[in-house]
Amino acid sequence: MFKQESSSTKPEPVKEEAPMCEVHKEEKINIYCVTHGVPTCSMCKVFGAHKDCVVEPISSIFQTKKTELSDGIAMMVGTNDRMQGIISQLEEACRAIEENSCRQKTLLCEKFDHLYSILEDKKREMFQKVVVEQDEKVNYIRGLTRKYGDHLEESCKIVETGIQTMEEQEQAVFLQATKPLRQKIGEASSIAHLEKVERGYENMDHFSVDFRRERRALRSIDFIQDEDDEDEEGETESNDTEVTQSVQSLALSSSKSPTPPSSPLPNTNV
Template identity: 75%
Template sequence: MNTMENLEKQLICPICLEMFTKPVVILPCQHNLCRKCANDVFQASNPYLPTRSGSVTSGGRFRCPSCRHEVVLDRHGVYGLQRNLLVENIIDMFKQESSSTKPAPQQKEETPMCDVHEEEKINIYCVTHGVPTCSMCKVFGAHKDCEVAPISSVYQTKKTELSDGIAMMVGNNDRMQGIISQLEEACRAIEENGRRQKTQVCEKFDQLYSILEERKREMSQKVTAEQEEKVNYIRGLTRKYGDHLEESCKIVEMGIQTMEEPEMALFLQNTKPLLKKITEASSTAHLDKVERGYESMDHYTVDFKKEGKALRSIDFIQDDEDEDDEDEDGEAGAEEGEGAQTVSGGSAVTPASIQPPPPPPPQQINSTPSSTST
């Protein structure tokens, strides 16, 4: 098998990179070319010479694609070159031997043709531009100054690169799934902390009955507003990560389908945009991240000890006190709050003393929405 493979390499045309097609012509430098390939090279080097039925029939010059030796043709053109019957016989023997020793190959899909040279198959890969192309594009087309490589070697390299990219995407998807789980847990913690803090607020306000009922409603609304704001933000992040994960899964499926593509040229045509998508989808820099403790609602903790003490100090105004005592009581009340107010029944209250101190603002990071805390 190694001998046959080495022999096959010697029978490859340097232009079309396929086995020589009869008739095979031998150049003065002893290198061989398919007659069609030699004619194409000759026409590319002498574009202004007259042709007949697509073949050059007058003398001219071109360089051997293997050694760059200058080949001078007579008036018969390429048809004046001597045929290499020995190589043609070896090709016939090689094909007979290959057909008898190798199993019949499975029928493959038709090889895609070059867009510029419609009669040429895409059989080489342009390393400079990263696209598969045909041998004629390399000889005198858009890729004549480019570096090229056999399509089979690039196929294996790109297939390995795509496989590594898929593995990386699978790992990234697992990490994103973990982040989504953490975000969902943070959402539940925010909801639980919000319910607990509202319960504490309600319990404190219930002790003050109808006098603090309005304040209880306002503070509950503040807790609810921040809870909903944070939950909506976390859910929005969850949707973003979910959308990113869904897109990544689609790219993985596309990659798996591409990996199953048996035709190398089609595979290489689809690999470049797919690898670009994998690189873009692998980055999560555009996705916000939640700082630790963002779900905390502890800044809404309330303590009504001072207010309860002020309410327990409310008493009736003594009728036997003179005006001086009343003035002293008024000054003492002003020191405790903003001043005592006389109510029906002779009792005095200090409404300013029952206002809870404003809680500190919640911590925020990155692009999180602003909090509504006071």
């Protein structure tokens, strides 16, 4: 009984009514105008705008159009799937580009850092050579200055002794002091035993550098060209080789720089 009541209270599905013709209000749309591609009513075919048109029963056209629409939807679904695949590929390409770019930028920084390191090492090496010779020459000059200073101090003492001797009134005492004093004056007047600094000893121009070739090589640094362009690739390789040779030539040029003797040859000319 309960089941019967439940089944009796279940609402029946609403049956959609066929649309009515807009021109003939009481006529249902029951045919399809093939000429214009629109559904219409029988009165429109007999008396209306579609009387000269080719028409078909709406039921026969319904299945045809439904099949066409279904095929179109299936085609669109396939197209959408392909587009989604393309979008996925494009997104993956973007990620790959970003990853590859990041990797190449890292490698590029490492390459330049290595060049900076080579230049810094070479700079310190060449700078140290200048410092070593500077200290060597300065120490030599200062030592020579001390020798001349000691000789000057001794000469001043002899001059002072000579002035005091000149004031001596006792002839015998004067004559006794004159001989050794004149001997000291003769020795002090000669500076032949002291070393002389050669002309241009203070010059440090032999440490000059010319980096014009290296600058040209550094300015020519560029990325490796495509393999199919052999000429450009060969030029790029030669540029890279020139950069390497230019950096290495710094060591050769600095090692071949003329270095003056640690101490100059004494000039015996008075």
